[in-house]
Amino acid sequence: MTETAVDQIWLAPALALLGxxxxxxxxxxxxxxxxxxxxxxxxxxxxxxxxxxGVFRSFVGLHAEEPxxxxxxxxxxxxxxQVDFALQVDQLSTVMLLVVTGVGSLIHLFSVGxxxxxxxxxxxxxxxxxxxxxMLVLVLGASFPVMFVGWEGVGLCSYLLIGFWFSDEANANxxxxxxxxxxxxxxxxxVAMFMIFWSTGSLDFVTVFxxxxxxxxxxxxxxTAITLFLFLGCTGxxxxxxxxxxxxxxMAGPTPVSAxxxxxxxxxxxxxxVARCNLLFAMAPVxxxxxxxxxxxxxxxxxxxxxxxxxxxxxxxxxxxxQLGYMFLGVGTGAISAGMFHLITHAFFKALLxxxxxxxxxxxxRAYHHTHSHEDAQDMRNMGGxxxxxxxxxxxxxxxxxxxxxxxxxxxxxSKDGILSAAFLRGTxxxxxxxxxxxxxxxxxxxxxxxxxxxxxxFHGPSRTGEQEQPHLHEAPWIMTGPLLVLGVLSxxxxxxxxxxxxxxxAWLDRWLEPVVxxxxxxxxxxxxxxxxxxxxxxxxxxxxxxxxxxxLKPQQLVPARSAxxxxxxxxxxxxxxxxDEIYDALIVRPLVWFSxxxxxxxxxxxxxxxAAVNGAARGxxxxxxxxxxxxxxxxxxxxxxxxxGVLLLLWRAMS
Amino acid sequence: xxxxxxxTFGILAMLSALxxxxxxxxxASALWLVVTxxxxxxxxxxxxxxxxAVLQVLVYAGAIMVLFLFVIMLLNLGRPGPSDIKGPLGLGxxxxxxAALLFLLQPLTRTTLxxxxxxxxxxxxxxxxxxxxxxxxxNPLFGAYLIPFEIASVLLLAAIVGAVVLAKRKL
Amino acid sequence: xxxxxxxxxxxxxxxxxxxxVLLRRNAIVIFMCVELMLNAVNLxxxxxxxxxxxxxxxxxxxxxxxxxAEAAVGLAIILAVYRHxxxxxxxxxxxxxxx
Numbered sequence: 001m002t003e004t005a006v007d008q009i010w011l012a013p014a015l016a017l018l019g020x021x022x023x024x025x026x027x028x029x030x031x032x033x034x035x036x037x038x039x040x041x042x043x044x045x046x047x048x049x050x051x052x053x054g055v056f057r058s059f060v061g062l063h064a065e066e067p068x069x070x071x072x073x074x075x076x077x078x079x080x081x082q083v084d085f086a087l088q089v090d091q092l093s094t095v096m097l098l099v100v101t102g103v104g105s106l107i108h109l110f111s112v113g114x115x116x117x118x119x120x121x122x123x124x125x126x127x128x129x130x131x132x133x134x135m136l137v138l139v140l141g142a143s144f145p146v147m148f149v150g151w152e153g154v155g156l157c158s159y160l161l162i163g164f165w166f167s168d169e170a171n172a173n174x175x176x177x178x179x180x181x182x183x184x185x186x187x188x189x190x191v192a193m194f195m196i197f198w199s200t201g202s203l204d205f206v207t208v209f210x211x212x213x214x215x216x217x218x219x220x221x222x223x224t225a226i227t228l229f230l231f232l233g234c235t236g237x238x239x240x241x242x243x244x245x246x247x248x249x250x251m252a253g254p255t256p257v258s259a260x261x262x263x264x265x266x267x268x269x270x271x272x273x274v275a276r277c278n279l280l281f282a283m284a285p286v287x288x289x290x291x292x293x294x295x296x297x298x299x300x301x302x303x304x305x306x307x308x309x310x311x312x313x314x315x316x317x318x319x320x321x322x323q324l325g326y327m328f329l330g331v332g333t334g335a336i337s338a339g340m341f342h343l344i345t346h347a348f349f350k351a352l353l354x355x356x357x358x359x360x361x362x363x364x365x366r367a368y369h370h371t372h373s374h375e376d377a378q379d380m381r382n383m384g385g386x387x388x389x390x391x392x393x394x395x396x397x398x399x400x401x402x403x404x405x406x407x408x409x410x411x412x413x414x415s416k417d418g419i420l421s422a423a424f425l426r427g428t429x430x431x432x433x434x435x436x437x438x439x440x441x442x443x444x445x446x447x448x449x450x451x452x453x454x455x456x457x458x459f460h461g462p463s464r465t466g467e468q469e470q471p472h473l474h475e476a477p478w479i480m481t482g483p484l485l486v487l488g489v490l491s492x493x494x495x496x497x498x499x500x501x502x503x504x505x506x507a508w509l510d511r512w513l514e515p516v517v518x519x520x521x522x523x524x525x526x527x528x529x530x531x532x533x534x535x536x537x538x539x540x541x542x543x544x545x546x547x548x549x550x551x552x553l554k555p556q557q558l559v560p561a562r563s564a565x566x567x568x569x570x571x572x573x574x575x576x577x578x579x580x581d582e583i584y585d586a587l588i589v590r591p592l593v594w595f596s597x598x599x600x601x602x603x604x605x606x607x608x609x610x611x612a613a614v615n616g617a618a619r620g621x622x623x624x625x626x627x628x629x630x631x632x633x634x635x636x637x638x639x640x641x642x643x644x645x646g647v648l649l650l651l652w653r654a655m656s
Numbered sequence: 657x658x659x660x661x662x663x664t665f666g667i668l669a670m671l672s673a674l675x676x677x678x679x680x681x682x683x684a685s686a687l688w689l690v691v692t693x694x695x696x697x698x699x700x701x702x703x704x705x706x707x708x709a710v711l712q713v714l715v716y717a718g719a720i721m722v723l724f725l726f727v728i729m730l731l732n733l734g735r736p737g738p739s740d741i742k743g744p745l746g747l748g749x750x751x752x753x754x755a756a757l758l759f760l761l762q763p764l765t766r767t768t769l770x771x772x773x774x775x776x777x778x779x780x781x782x783x784x785x786x787x788x789x790x791x792x793x794x795n796p797l798f799g800a801y802l803i804p805f806e807i808a809s810v811l812l813l814a815a816i817v818g819a820v821v822l823a824k825r826k827l
Numbered sequence: 828x829x830x831x832x833x834x835x836x837x838x839x840x841x842x843x844x845x846x847x848v849l850l851r852r853n854a855i856v857i858f859m860c861v862e863l864m865l866n867a868v869n870l871x872x873x874x875x876x877x878x879x880x881x882x883x884x885x886x887x888x889x890x891x892x893x894x895x896a897e898a899a900v901g902l903a904i905i906l907a908v909y910r911h912x913x914x915x916x917x918x919x920x921x922x923x924x925x926x
Binding site: 658659662663666669670673674676677682685686689692693696699700702703704705707708711712715716719720723724727728730731733740741742746747749750751753754757758761762764765766767769773774775780783792793795796797800801804808811812814815816818819820822823825 | 829830831832833834835836838839840841842843844845846847849850851852853855856858859860862863866869870873874875876877878879880881882884885887888889891892893894895896897898899900902903904905906907909910915916
Binding site for chain 3: 633635637640641
């Protein structure tokens, strides 16, 4: 095989790792060398993106029907199990590769401006580079264990970056919460891996998917269990019910981190996993229904919470959970390319939204810094009317808002519509999918509403920022607004990636992913008129949401956060996230802590292990010694008595 | 008739043994032991071991017990001292062990020897009739058991030497 | 016919001897109880000699010889100990006791 650019795939993760090492050394030795760190940090990402482009172009030229696997070294040869450290280049992984490196580069660039004054600048870029390395290992891995290495690694980096400002205990706790909830999901992933090896005898993707149809019974308990355990991993990593509560807390990290990890890339790893294993999920219709159902339910649930959040980043966090729900609805329905399409467009507009909010927060921070105020720079009740100070940001955020609401011809419309029509299509055959479709539709309405709400409260209406701060509010520097611009363009025109054939598009992504995903067979079953009807309904819902928010919400009635009144009634329930955290705390955390303290610590550790085993062994030895002491008194009478006892024993043995 | 005499002396032996072990005065203990030895000698006679009965009186009661009394007197232990029987704990343990021992030994009192190895009854008196009372002991002693006999004499020599050496004040 | 009663008496005498050894503190008295035990054994031998042959009586002969030797040496030892400890009580003979 001739050397092509595809062979250089290893460069992509390697460059990111190199960035981590160099920045790590710098963070320890020369933390103030900010320019060098920026050059290295951003440079390796851009270089990775260039490599990704090269690999992609080369791969297109190969017209490969099979994945191209590169084995680098033998990692775990154990009996019948042979796991190599191997990377796989195929249609699915190249798409993810481009998204991760591309959006990643933009966010790295944004971070140069955003984190400019932070003392942990070098450490930040080191962690960010490490994250990209692990994310690339995740998407490029050729087997479940290699993917799992990336899976765990991004969890680690998430923990490091969420708790980046760890001197504040709340941030450290948020990092811990994320990591621990992820671990619960990881348990599911591991069990699924064990079961996969048990049934198919291998852990390489190529081999597993080749053997699965014969090794496992379609619709049987084995495959359903495997896929459900895999999905458990996804609920942890991608913040679905029931393991989603870590994501809103993760907003404690720097905003570019929220953009990269908790919007564009890490949280989409779960969707990628389902897409990668689409063959397995197709063999387990019950599990697929669970995936789609949980996705749809999470989408709606998170959207309701977003309606009443005041922290701008929290609104976006719940929005992310909601949109991830859409993605799972897509891949659960079997419309893999629809789900992946939404993943891509979501990366564009959600990163844009987060970075834009980052610009807003940055501006408010600087203003408060000037006036030495301690107001919350992230609370929307302290914002308002920012459009006149930050026109570029406002415009770009509106593009993203319209995209996420699903207004044509922006990218979000195409991806969301793809998912909803797939759900409806399957619903004509299996009615439960109509329920999912309905949930998705209501969520679309709420999405439009709360995003418009965000825009109104932040950028329009009267300004609630203090009189003294207002003169200091202005647009972020170009190093931050530049990436926003690029993302804005992508959010706007990204739809071209998969224009449906209904409107004479070429459905590029659908066709590109064909070699690696099973066809969504009922796809071409809808009549044209039904399709147009569905599109019409979706657009109408979006418009109703936007207009409704515009008419119903009264930004003039808002007061700054410090003097805002408490919510009452149902609004209060939404504001407090349906009290899910409190329920988890009462049902799970407290009993666990109580059990650990009262039982495991006091009883098992202190009494049983320390007391009985350790001290008890010592006491036993001393007792034995003490007992034996009485045999060696030096008193003849004692010796005689023992002598007689011995004789008696012998006599007894002889007689019986 | 024989039975009565036998039991008389038997009970006498047991009683005097009991008294022997319970006297405070060592001399009294020694004297009761002499009584026991005499009783046992009588029992020997009833069991057709007349030579041994005489030996018992001569050697055991006449020499060994005399030696005991000599030593007691030498050490000036003639007077009854404070009771040297052990306290309640020792007593309890001893009684327990004694009872256990008796319990283990009492099957002996009911055994019958297998007929394959026993001699016909009355064979010992017949033998004594033939060879004489002393002769019936002397013949095996100087016949089959000659070597143990010689060794016994060496043993006695060793004992003499040992006793002299051990009891000397200065070696 | 006299075998079983003789053996019973012998058992009792032996037990009394053991009791004496366990109960008394005076070394000489203990020695006497040992002699008592030996005598009980002699009685056993003689009783069995009636059924099993003259070997029993010869053995008693030897037992007596050994008992004599043993008594001589044992009492010599007690004398030597008395010279050091001024006592024949067993309680005081505890040099083997770990300090």
